[in-house]
Amino acid sequence: MKWAIADVVGVREETPTARTIMLRIPGWTGALAGQHIDIRLTSPDGYQAARSYSLSSAAGAEFASVSIELMPDGEVSPYLVRGVSVGDQLEVIGPLGGWFVWKPTQPEPLRLIGGGSGIAPLVSMLRTHAEAKSTAPAHLLYSVRSPDYVYFRDELDALAAAADAEVTIQYTRHAPQGWTGTVGRLDGARVTSWAASTAPADGGTVSTYICGPTRFVELAADTLVATGADPLTVRTERFGGA
Amino acid sequence: MGIVTPGFFGKRREADPHLPPGQYETKDFPVLSAGPTPNIHEGEWEFSITNESGDVKRWSWDEFMALPIENVDTDIHCVTRWSKFDTKWRGVSLDTLFAEIETDADFTMAHSYGGYTTNVPLEDLLEGKAWVAFEFDGEPLDPEHGGPARLLVPHLYFWKSAKWVTGLTMHETDELGFWEVNGYHAYGDPWKEQRYYYDS
Ligand SMILES: Cc1cc2nc3c(=O)[nH]c(=O)nc-3n(C[C@H](O)[C@H](O)[C@H](O)COP(=O)(O)OP(=O)(O)OC[C@H]3O[C@@H](n4cnc5c(N)ncnc54)[C@H](O)[C@@H]3O)c2cc1C
Numbered sequence: 253m254k255w256a257i258a259d260v261v262g263v264r265e266e267t268p269t270a271r272t273i274m275l276r277i278p279g280w281t282g283a284l285a286g287q288h289i290d291i292r293l294t295s296p297d298g299y300q301a302a303r304s305y306s307l308s309s310a311a312g313a314e315f316a317s318v319s320i321e322l323m324p325d326g327e328v329s330p331y332l333v334r335g336v337s338v339g340d341q342l343e344v345i346g347p348l349g350g351w352f353v354w355k356p357t358q359p360e361p362l363r364l365i366g367g368g369s370g371i372a373p374l375v376s377m378l379r380t381h382a383e384a385k386s387t388a389p390a391h392l393l394y395s396v397r398s399p400d401y402v403y404f405r406d407e408l409d410a411l412a413a414a415a416d417a418e419v420t421i422q423y424t425r426h427a428p429q430g431w432t433g434t435v436g437r438l439d440g441a442r443v444t445s446w447a448a449s450t451a452p453a454d455g456g457t458v459s460t461y462i463c464g465p466t467r468f469v470e471l472a473a474d475t476l477v478a479t480g481a482d483p484l485t486v487r488t489e490r491f492g493g494a
Numbered sequence: 495m496g497i498v499t500p501g502f503f504g505k506r507r508e509a510d511p512h513l514p515p516g517q518y519e520t521k522d523f524p525v526l527s528a529g530p531t532p533n534i535h536e537g538e539w540e541f542s543i544t545n546e547s548g549d550v551k552r553w554s555w556d557e558f559m560a561l562p563i564e565n566v567d568t569d570i571h572c573v574t575r576w577s578k579f580d581t582k583w584r585g586v587s588l589d590t591l592f593a594e595i596e597t598d599a600d601f602t603m604a605h606s607y608g609g610y611t612t613n614v615p616l617e618d619l620l621e622g623k624a625w626v627a628f629e630f631d632g633e634p635l636d637p638e639h640g641g642p643a644r645l646l647v648p649h650l651y652f653w654k655s656a657k658w659v660t661g662l663t664m665h666e667t668d669e670l671g672f673w674e675v676n677g678y679h680a681y682g683d684p685w686k687e688q689r690y691y692y693d694s
Contacts, residue, residue: 253690253692257497293502293504294496294497294498294499295502295503296498300504301502301504301505301506301518302516302575303575304574304575327504327505327506331499331501331502335501335502341497342499343497343499348690349677350677351528352528466524466525470525470531470638473529473530473531474530483529483530483532484529484608486530488527488528488529488530490524490525492522492524492576493522
């Protein structure tokens with residue numbers, strides 16, 4: 253595997269501070285849902301900075317996509333969210349990572365918990381799940397600030413409407429008009445009640461994937477383990493930050 | 495070096511001789527783990543070294559604390575590209591532990607609570623290069639950073655510094671551990687940028 257020069261073939265604003273970038277990568281043969289790529293930027297004097305980004309595209313997608321949240325003081329994410337346009341080229345390597353992955357051959361129910369941009373690899377799993385017509389029940393718990401900050405809004409609605417996945421959104425600051433659910437941080441009690449409501453009736457195994465900022469992942473994973481989940485069935489990807 | 499990215503100038507300009515290629519300095523202490531953080535109490539914690547003949551030497555927490563403790567001041571480098579300078583640890587040198595072990599094997603596998611493993615050649619653990627650390631910055635090591643105790647092998651990428659470590663087994667050949675089977679490099683030298691399995 254080597255660094256490849258990818259063409260930016262599409263960009264989509266997901267939220268006021270996040271966007272998806274679609275890439276045509278030479279020799280790309282797809283990935284496993286949950287894997288990431290590294291993107292490397294090079295300044296005119298040869299200085300380089302690279303960061304990891306989870307793929308949000310389905311496993312078999314022709315174009316790889318990444319979905320990036322702007323970190324205001326960051327070095328790489330502001331450039332990717334604000335500075336890149338269709339026709340630009342970026343250096344990438346991947347797909348990478350072999351543990352935080354979901355395969356359509358996994359028959360057990362799938363539980364996904366995402367915070368902010370942590371939705372990216374989980375959407376890849378849901379897209380892969382839908383394309384493979386997997387019959388494994390899929391549940392997503394997605395924590396976002398407010399309705400404007402929901403990534404993949406239409407697609408999540410469509411997945412829920414088609415009963416491919418059950419989608420629960422936890423708004424942490426503001427909910428949409430007419431919202432009847434609760435508003436507030438995803439705390440242990442909310443994770444516990446969601447987990448209980450998604451538990452299979454036969455008490456069988458569930459695979460859980462948790463992704464987002466470090467603190468968020470710690471809270472969700474610790475809560476599940478404290479309420480009885482087998483740690484080996486809980487896979488995590490921590491994006492950094494607090 | 496690759497293509498120039500128009501309009502990208504970068505923020506962290508100073509070339510710092512302490513920074514391996516492709517790394518940037520952070521003041522935070524980010525967390526890289528594959529799953530939930532195990533919660534192990536000192537009372538149940540145990541460390542052991544098993545040699546190639548199956549002989550086991552064990553230390554309880556109290557026995558461990560009675561061993562000579564060293565202060566370690568070192569830079570650390572995570573494969574996800576952050577480096578942290580001048581981190582301060584306290585722990586027991588692997589030289590102290592191996593003084594009691596009879597072995598001719600060249601490779602070790604570190605085993606952690608939670609089932610994770612990582613492979614490290616024995617020579618990378620000896621001669622003042624590695625510790626089992628239980629204190630960071632003057633405080634007991636946080637569980638999310640590997641407490642009660644983790645391996646500390648600062649000259650390799652930090653995933654080799656197995657969190658929640660509970661033992662080493664000796665092997666005659668170099669077998670791959672959990673992270674290495676899942677795509678990371680078998681050895682992991684940050685100065686050679688050995689991040690992923692295909693890096694030479
Ligand atoms: C395997 C993996 C997959 C990732 N996938 C994605 C993805 O799909 N989408 C995405 O947006 N990011 C993802 N990240 C995070 C990404 O790699 C960068 O860390 C992030 O874009 C910030 O980079 P930067 O250069 O802009 O900021 P930097 O210059 O590196 O850092 C600026 C500051 O922001 C802090 N920071 C870094 N990340 C976060 C965070 N997530 N939350 C809060 N503070 C943070 C840093 O600690 C630092 O203080 C992933 C990380 C990993 C390890």
